Amino acid sequence: MPQLNPNPWLFIMILSWLTFALIIQPKLLSFTPTNTPSEKISTSTKTLPWPWPWI
Template sequence: MPQLNPNPWFLIMLTSWMVFSLIIQPKLLSFTTTNTPSTKLKATTKTTPWTWPWT
């Protein structure tokens, strides 16, 4: 059964993970986000309870 032979596929998987981990991932993580989170406090609105006419 050739599916159980890890000889060619293990090297391909290991190489692709190393390329992703060492080359692609640092380049992706170096990008800055366009919308930086702000520390502005949100204003709370005062709500009034709804008065139901049938109660």
């Protein structure tokens, strides 16, 4: 059963995760977002009750 043999794919999976975690992720996290979120005060809207026709 070739599915149970971890030799070919285990090394590739570990290598790809290490590449992502050590090289790609720090480069992506170093970018600063251009559209920073602002401190807006949330306004709540008043909801009206639903007019049920059968009541």
